[in-house]
Structure formats: structure tokens, C-alpha cells
Amino acid sequence: MTEELTVGRKRPGTVVRVRVREVNGSDSRYRDDQLATEEPLEIRLAQPGSEARSLVVTMRTPGADFELAAGFLSSEGIIASSSDVRRVAYCVDASLTPEQLYNVVTVELTRPAQHLPAPRYGAATSACGVCGKKSLDELELRGCSPVASGPVVEPEVLHTLADRLRETQNVFTRTGGLHGSGLFSADGTLLCAREDIGRHNAVDKLVGWALLNDKLPLSDTVLMVSGRAGYEITQKALAAGIPFIAAVGAPSSLAVDLAKRFGMTLAGFVRNERFVLYSHPERVALD
Numbered sequence: 001m002t003e004e005l006t007v008g009r010k011r012p013g014t015v016v017r018v019r020v021r022e023v024n025g026s027d028s029r030y031r032d033d034q035l036a037t038e039e040p041l042e043i044r045l046a047q048p049g050s051e052a053r054s055l056v057v058t059m060r061t062p063g064a065d066f067e068l069a070a071g072f073l074s075s076e077g078i079i080a081s082s083s084d085v086r087r088v089a090y091c092v093d094a095s096l097t098p099e100q101l102y103n104v105v106t107v108e109l110t111r112p113a114q115h116l117p118a119p120r121y122g123a124a125t126s127a128c129g130v131c132g133k134k135s136l137d138e139l140e141l142r143g144c145s146p147v148a149s150g151p152v153v154e155p156e157v158l159h160t161l162a163d164r165l166r167e168t169q170n171v172f173t174r175t176g177g178l179h180g181s182g183l184f185s186a187d188g189t190l191l192c193a194r195e196d197i198g199r200h201n202a203v204d205k206l207v208g209w210a211l212l213n214d215k216l217p218l219s220d221t222v223l224m225v226s227g228r229a230g231y232e233i234t235q236k237a238l239a240a241g242i243p244f245i246a247a248v249g250a251p252s253s254l255a256v257d258l259a260k261r262f263g264m265t266l267a268g269f270v271r272n273e274r275f276v277l278y279s280h281p282e283r284v285a286l287d
Contacts, residue, residue, distance in 0.1 A: 011102050012039055012062040014171045014195075036177035037061050038197050043069045044091060044106040045078065047113055052091075052106045061171070061178060061197045062102065064205045065090075068196075069105045071208030074216070075236040077115045077143070079107075082214050086110045146263035148219040150243030151186030154285050159273050160188055161224040162248050168193035169226070180226040181206050183218065183242075191221065199225065200232045207240045217241025229268060234258045244283050246270045251278055 015034045022029055041060045046052040060068060066088040073079045091104035165182040172178045172195060181202035182193040194205035203225065210216050219241045225233055228249035235258065237245050244265045251259075251268045259266040259279040266278045277284060 012037055014061055014063050015175055034174050036171060036175040036197050040103055041065060041068065042091075042100075042104045043072055044104065045073070045113070045116075046106055046108040048109065048111065052108075058201060059198060060201045061195065063196075064194055064208070065102070065105050067194070067205045067208030067212065068201055069107050069208065070211050071204030071206065071236075073107060074207050074211050075204060075239045077239065078113045079109065079211070081216060082212055084109055084111060085212070088212075144238055144262065147238065147241055147243040148217070150265070150283055151220050151222065152283050152285050153186050153222060153244065155275075157186070157188040158222075158246060158267065158270060158275055158284065161222065161246055162226075162270050164188065164190055165193060165224045165226060169195055171195050172226075178202075182224045183210070184222045184224060186220065186222065199227050199230075200236065203233055203236045207236060210240060219243060222246060224270070228252070229255050229266060231255050231258060234264065234266065238262050238264065246275070 014037055016037055018033050018035055020031060020033045022031055038059055039062055040057050042057045043055050044052040045055050056072070069088060070079070070085065079085060086108040088105065088107050090102055091106050093104070096104060161182070161184055164184070165180050168182060168190065169178065169180045172180060178195040178197055179199040179202045180193060180195050183191040183206055185191060192206055192209050194202050194209070196202040196205060203223070210218055217240060221242055222244040223237050223242045224246045226248050229245055229247035229251040231252055231254040234245060234255040238258065243263070245259070246267045248270055249268065251266055256266060256278045263280060265280040265283040267275045268278060269276045
């Protein structure tokens with residue numbers, strides 16, 4: 001189903017080394033530093049009998065690119081399971097420059113897509129997410145329905161998730177510049193974790209991992225994110241059937257509206273022994 005590129009440019013890494021001058025009060029020194037890599041990824045879609053078409057360009061941290069592409073298509077309602085995917089591969093189009101190799105991924109479908117998103121013009125930034133498609137009605141028109149009842153989580157488990165996610169963020173430890181997302185079971189077992197410079201990309205990588213491994217819907221899981229919980233994060237969780245979102249930061253108003261409308265539990269400020277429940281608190285085992 002997936003295919004690696006074996007010719008051309010060396011695969012970009014997750015970090016780049018730079019020389020910096022650090023100033024601390026009246027002292028300064030030169031030293032080596034590491035930055036999180038940010039490069040564009042163009043996602044192309046090839047339907048049976050048709051040439052590949054470009055869907056979106058997103059700024060991302062290289063790594064798990066096939067999962068990112070599959071997760072994006074799943075979140076957009078274009079594919080529903082691994083059976084919809086014939087192959088995912090880096091593009092080897094002769095027109096690509098060496099710099100573009102490993103930055104263009106084509107997803108080939110086994111059947112025509114039932115839904116295609118509106119054209120995206122220009123590049124999506126690493127914070128862009130669904131770029132202006134903030135319509136709860138549109139989600140219902142696309143067939144999104146309320147999530148399953150899902151797990152009930154003990155408060156003591158919820159308290160640990162931020163630290164457990166942080167322990168997986170190796171690139172963040174080196175650079176301080178990446179978002180993290182993790183899937184957990186109700187007892188706090190880590191199922192999968194991904195990092196990216198874009199918070200929505202980190203979630204797409206998780207969803208893509210689940211889709212390519214036939215684990216959708218994720219109806220018995222908790223999604224933990226290292227930053228805030230915006231609309232785009234909540235929408236992607238809904239598309240994957242995730243009933244419970246926990247975030248280190250605050251949710252947005254539209255994220256709370258979406259969670260309430262589709263039966264999702266949304267917890268913010270999940271740090272240490274504190275959290276705030278914004279919707280459907282019944283999934284937390286409180287007295």
C-alpha cells in the first residue's frame with residue numbers, strides 16, 4: 001500500500017542545526033542549536049482512471065508523511081478506511097526539482113471519492129487546519145454523526161496524560177518547537193504518538209496511522225494534545241470517531257460548540273491535577 005522513494009534527494013530530517021549567539025544579561029556566547037524542520041508537503045489524490053490532482057500544500061515537520069496524507073484525506077471525508085487506498089507514495093514526477101522530492105505525496109484510491117473538498121488556493125500554514133471551513137452544518141451534510149458512548153476515564157488517569165505525551169516528544173525536547181498528539185486507552189495506555197510543527201498535522205498523522213492499520217473508528221480512545229483545542233483539532237477527532245479530547249491549553253468557542261453538538265467530551269487545561277470539562281462530563285468518573 002505504501003511505497004518509499006529510493007532515488008534523488010536525501011530524505012529531510014526532523015531537525016536542522018544552526019549557529020546562534022545567545023545573550024543572557026551582559027554575557028553572550030556562540031553555540032550550536034537545533035531547530036524543528038519546517039518544509040511544505042503537497043498532497044495529491046489519484047482516482048481510478050484520472051491523473052493525480054493537487055489537493056493542498058501544508059507546512060509540516062518531515063516524518064510520517066504517508067500517515068499525514070492519509071489522515072488529512074480521512075479528516076476531509078474523502079476516504080473512510082484502508083480499503084479505499086491502493087497506494088501511498090512519494091511522487092517521482094520528472095518535473096519535480098530535487099528540493100521537491102520527499103515533499104510531494106500521492107494517494108491512489110481504489111474507487112472514486114464520494115466527496116472532494118473545495119479547492120485550496122495557496123499553501124496551508126502549520127497552524128491553518130481546515131482554513132475557513134468553520135461550519136458545523138457542513139459536517140452534518142458530510143455525514144458526520146454523534147460519536148459513540150466511548151470510555152469513562154478516571155480523573156487520576158486524565159491527570160497523567162500530559163506528562164505521558166510529553167515523554168514521547170523527542171524532537172520537542174531537542175528544539176522546543178513542535179506540537180504533540182497522543183492516542184490513549186481509557187486506562188492511560190499509550191497507543192500512538194506523533195509530533196509536528198503544525199498541531200493539526202500531528203492529529204492527522206495519528207488518524208492516518210489508525211486508518212492505514214485498520215483501527216478506525218477510534219471510539220474507545222482519548223486524544224491528548226499538547227496545545228490548545230481549536231475547531232480543526234475537534235473536527236479531525238470527530239471524523240475519526242474519537243469521543244474524548246484532552247488538551248493542555250484552552251479550547252476555542254467553536255470547538256466547544258462542535259463537541260457539544262456531536263456528543264464529544266472536551267477537557268482543557270489538563271495539567272498536573274487540574275482540568276476543566278467543557279462538554280459531556282459523563283465520560284469522567286466523578287463523584
